[in-house]
Amino acid sequence: MQEAIILVGGKGTRLRPLTNHTPKPLLGVAGSSFIRHQIAKLMDAGVGHVVFATSYLASLFEEEFKDFSQDLVISYAVEEVPLGTGGAIRNAARLLHGTSPDAPVLILNGDILSGVDLPTLLERHEERAADVTLHLTRVPDPRAFGLVPTDGSGRVLSFLEKPKTPEECVTDQINAGCYVFRRSVLDAIPADREVSVEQETFPQLVAAGRRVYGHTTEEYWRDLGTPLAFVHGSADLVTGRATSSLVGPPSEALIHPTAVVDPTSRVTGGSTIGPHAVIGPHVVVDRSIIGAGVVVAEDARIHESVVDHDSSIGRASLLREVVVGCHAHIGADNELPAQLRLSCGIRIPAQGVRVSGTAAACPTVH
Helix, strand or coil, rough: EEEEEECCCCCCCHHHHCCCCCCCCCEEEEEEEEHHHHHHHHHCEEEEEEEEECCCCHHHHHHHHHHHHHEEEEEEEEEECCCHHHHHHHHCCCEEEECCCEEEEEEEEEEEECCCCCHHHHHHHCCCCCCCEEEEEEECCCCCCEEEEEECCCCEECCCCCCCCCHCCCCCEEEEEEECCCCCCHHHHCCCCCCCCHHHHHHHHHCCCCEEEEEECCCCCECCCCCCCCHHHHHHHCCCCCCCCCCCCCCCCEEECCCCCCCCCCCEEEEEEECCCECCCCCCCEEEEEECEEEEEECEECCEEEEECEEECCCCEEEEECCCCCCECCCCCCCCCCCCCEECCCCCCCCCCCCCCCCCCCCCCC
């Protein structure tokens, strides 16, 4: 039986306020929690047992899957203190069912949307008799990432910190957050202390001459750690640029059957409309996520934004690249600046915020 570990212990601080009460992997993406898209991908690859390496709001993962009835065993490894990526993997390994030292174990980061073919990744790992195989992807600008140069056979040469100058950009290959470990290598990670696989485990294996390989692909890849990336990832699943067996045929929008959308409104760009949401007349929702129970009044325009559950957007308000926390109220005729994040429960009166034009009332935010 193929086994896997998913790292889901992070606090998702870059996505606040969405993650104030919900772990990042449990946020809704293209109609399902993101973790369910990952589970579906693992099951499609033949995985029969997955261990969640949890920490932040750990009990919510068990709540999410309490009625999970598909042919997959789920275990939960909770970190009592922060253990880093390597420590989290080692902590989760104690719950794996297999005992063979050569068995391959898949490891996935819980915030990466990827089109990598997992069976092919496993095959390449076995063919090379690798100790560790890393999925690598190429990015146009690698300066925000750790670099992973390889030789002609794919063997990893080194792990380089984020480059500061163009001369340090020796490759455009980066760590894509998906690995295959030989079980014995996984078990050799020090237990009960903080360990970084990126800064400690992988460099030590390369320095020791162990068989560490990269599997570089051109498939879809996106880190969902920021609000805009999160919105784009969801939209890409809906439009078919990215794929998941939980999403139907490519579409301009994914609208829950219980949602009400006025026929004069336009929902486009891979937007999702959650359960019991109400979209009023002449509204534009483009490449956005509208949560459960959200009410959007007439003539509002929402672009590349997230409106969390049970919030309301007033008439003729404009949101562009904005995050609205749950139970918030945005009054009529507001124009919210890009990159704005509004906390859960916040209330902005009519004409409280504008970033263009001459009509500007003094903001009164409660």
